[in-house]
Amino acid sequence: MSVLEVRDLSVTFTTPSGVARAVDEVAFSLDAGETLALVGESGSGKTMTALAVLGLVPPPGRVGSSSQVRYQDRNLLGGSEAAWRAVRGAEIAIVFQEPTTSLNPVLTIGTQITETIHAHERVTKAAARARAAELLQRVGIADPTHRLDSYPHQLSGGMRQRAMIAMALACRPTVLIADEPTTALDVTVQAQILELLAALKAELGMAMLLITHNLGLAAGVADRVAVMYGGRIVESADTDALFHQPVHPYTAGLLRAAPRLEGPARPQTVIPGAVPPATAWPTGCRFHPRCAFAWERCAADEPPTLSPAPGRTARCWLVEEPDRRRA
Amino acid sequence: MIARVWRVRRVRIGLALVGMLALVALAAPVLAPYNPVTQIDVVHARDLPPSFAHPLGTDPYSRDVLSRVIYGARMSLAIAAFSVAIAVTLGTAVGLTAGFAGGAADAVLMRLVDAGLAIPRFFVLLVVLALWNTVGPVALGALIGLTGWFGMSRIVRQETESVRHREYVTAARAVGCGTTRTLLRHVLPNVAGPVIVAAALGMGNVILLETGLSYLGIGVMPPTPSWGNIIWDGHDVMLNAPWISMAAGLAVVLTVLAFSYLGEGLRRALEPSAT
Numbered sequence: 001m002s003v004l005e006v007r008d009l010s011v012t013f014t015t016p017s018g019v020a021r022a023v024d025e026v027a028f029s030l031d032a033g034e035t036l037a038l039v040g041e042s043g044s045g046k047t048m049t050a051l052a053v054l055g056l057v058p059p060p061g062r063v064g065s066s067s068q069v070r071y072q073d074r075n076l077l078g079g080s081e082a083a084w085r086a087v088r089g090a091e092i093a094i095v096f097q098e099p100t101t102s103l104n105p106v107l108t109i110g111t112q113i114t115e116t117i118h119a120h121e122r123v124t125k126a127a128a129r130a131r132a133a134e135l136l137q138r139v140g141i142a143d144p145t146h147r148l149d150s151y152p153h154q155l156s157g158g159m160r161q162r163a164m165i166a167m168a169l170a171c172r173p174t175v176l177i178a179d180e181p182t183t184a185l186d187v188t189v190q191a192q193i194l195e196l197l198a199a200l201k202a203e204l205g206m207a208m209l210l211i212t213h214n215l216g217l218a219a220g221v222a223d224r225v226a227v228m229y230g231g232r233i234v235e236s237a238d239t240d241a242l243f244h245q246p247v248h249p250y251t252a253g254l255l256r257a258a259p260r261l262e263g264p265a266r267p268q269t270v271i272p273g274a275v276p277p278a279t280a281w282p283t284g285c286r287f288h289p290r291c292a293f294a295w296e297r298c299a300a301d302e303p304p305t306l307s308p309a310p311g312r313t314a315r316c317w318l319v320e321e322p323d324r325r326r327a
Numbered sequence: 328m329i330a331r332v333w334r335v336r337r338v339r340i341g342l343a344l345v346g347m348l349a350l351v352a353l354a355a356p357v358l359a360p361y362n363p364v365t366q367i368d369v370v371h372a373r374d375l376p377p378s379f380a381h382p383l384g385t386d387p388y389s390r391d392v393l394s395r396v397i398y399g400a401r402m403s404l405a406i407a408a409f410s411v412a413i414a415v416t417l418g419t420a421v422g423l424t425a426g427f428a429g430g431a432a433d434a435v436l437m438r439l440v441d442a443g444l445a446i447p448r449f450f451v452l453l454v455v456l457a458l459w460n461t462v463g464p465v466a467l468g469a470l471i472g473l474t475g476w477f478g479m480s481r482i483v484r485q486e487t488e489s490v491r492h493r494e495y496v497t498a499a500r501a502v503g504c505g506t507t508r509t510l511l512r513h514v515l516p517n518v519a520g521p522v523i524v525a526a527a528l529g530m531g532n533v534i535l536l537e538t539g540l541s542y543l544g545i546g547v548m549p550p551t552p553s554w555g556n557i558i559w560d561g562h563d564v565m566l567n568a569p570w571i572s573m574a575a576g577l578a579v580v581l582t583v584l585a586f587s588y589l590g591e592g593l594r595r596a597l598e599p600s601a602t
Contacts, residue, residue, distance in 0.1 A: 004447075054495055056500055057499060058492075058497075059430070073355070081505075084502070084506055085503050085504075087503075088500065088501055088502060088503040089501060089502035089503035093502070094498075094501045096494055096497075096498060096501075098494060101493060101494040101495060102494040102497070102498040103351075103495055103498070104495040104498075104499070104513050104516075104517070105495075105517070106516040107512070107513075107516070108519055115499075115502065115504065115508075115512070116502040116503065119502060119503040119504055119505075119508070120503055134574075150595060158486050167502060168340065168502075227433055
């Protein structure tokens with residue numbers, strides 16, 4: 001059963017240069033205990049999707065009227081701010097990319113963790129503090145009771161991210177959103193944080209929405225992968241299937257562009273062109289100006305979400321006309 | 328943070344001076360050799376020059392100037408503290424609301440503040456106080472505070488506006504904090520620095536303002552001593568008995584200097600960009 005289901009999610013921004021469709025008709029579902037990776041370049045709408053799931057789209061952003069964020073079969077987008085607050089942090093928690101800026105510099109780590117607990121549960125200060133120490137211990141911070149009184153600037157980047165994770169887990173959420181959780185960290189620390197997230201996920205039975213631009217990371221951690229381009233999910237599939245047989249030319253391009261350590265050396269390939277601005281998506285398929293296979297139909301009509309195989313989706317006309325791939 | 332503030336020399340000097348002044352104000356009944364309103368001898372003890380009995384001489388009404396200056400410190404500092412407290416509270420409340428809400432609320436509040444800033448404060452106070460027969464010190468402090476929060480609200484609004492977009496504010500909401508909690512716990516402490524600086528500098532300004540109003544005879548009412556009306560008491564006999572006005576004038580200068588040192592020092596300590 002899916003714990004989190006997103007249907008027809010759109011986020012638009014009215015800017016001086018027109019309406020920017022940052023997230024457009026995004027749909028996915030997340031089963032209990034599952035990890036879904038949302039992969040895409042900068043500006044593809046990944047982070048905005050995550051914020052929309054928490055009802056935190058910053059103004060002047062607007063969520064489409066037919067959009068739905070269903071948590072345990074209840075549409076949160078129709079609900080009140082109080083209903084959102086009850087869900088945020090307690091049911092759906094998020095770990096942001098940059099622990100340096102997402103921790104408040106003037107409050108101690110302990111204050112920030114206990115705040116999450118106090119926001120959702122009626123517990124004594126001492127009990128909350130004891131739980132915060134336990135959480136720090138669990139995320140691998142040595143001398144947790146002492147560390148509770150540390151300010152963020154007294155911790156290293158990796159420790160800060162561990163503290164952020166402790167904060168997110170404070171109320172045992174069912175869904176954890178990890179928005180580029182390792183991007184801001186040293187390479188040596190990245191693997192540790194990922195291992196920690198995987199272990200905690202298994203231990204607590206959480207579902208995880210992992211947002212990343214790093215395909216290797218998605219391959220290692222996720223059960224399923226959804227690739228975003230231009231505010232849309234262009235392809236989604238089980239991780240193995242997606243990596244072995246990408247359907248969408250964009251996914252294939254991303255895979256070819258990823259550097260590899262094994263196998264014979266080969267020149268680095270790139271996807272030609274750049275992501276167009278969100279105020280001026282091309283007509284038809286949003287990827288067609290950069291696509292090697294594009295033909296007239298791609299420029300004229302936008303492909304709907306098609307299903308090339310059971311459990312897979314792709315927004316590409318090649319699903320209907322596979323012969324063109326060889327041309 | 329306290330250590331960082333203390334390392335700035337101006338803060339130490341400013342705090343020492345302010346502390347000394349506060350002590351004088353609080354201990355006025357102990358320190359003052361005479362009752363500040365007692366007329367010692369209306370015939371023989373007018374405009375006496377400084378002596379052992381009267382270190383700062385006496386004024387035209389034969390009152391001890393030192394005692395009046397000491398009690399004046401009490402009055403001036405109390406009025407300044409009260410009015411700055413009002414200005415900080417109002418300015419912070421309005422600035423936080425405008426900066427955090429944004430949009431229409433922000434626009435309306437800030438246009439009101441613009442209007443407030445456009446009206447010359449001194450003349451508003453002049454008119455109100457002139458029409459109001461007997462103004463007590465509390466009402467005077469309140470009036471000064473109520474007309475002095477506009478600048479503060481702009482500072483707070485600007486800081487709030489920049490803090491509001493920081494990721495930790497989004498993070499606070501993402502763990503389930505409501506608007507009030509987010510504002511008071513996460514935004515307010517991060518805008519406190521400039522508020523503290525502005526409050527310290529504001530103390531000096533308010534003391535000058537109150538001195539001016541009292542000098543004109545519409546601030547603190549005689550015989551209650553305030554530095555402004557002591558300067559007035561001495562201004563007719565400036566050539567014969569300059570110590571009267573000068574004593575109070577020096578007290579004003581020293582106080583304003585102390586707060587300005589403190590404010591500037593705090594600015595250097597709390598706003599790294601200013602150095």
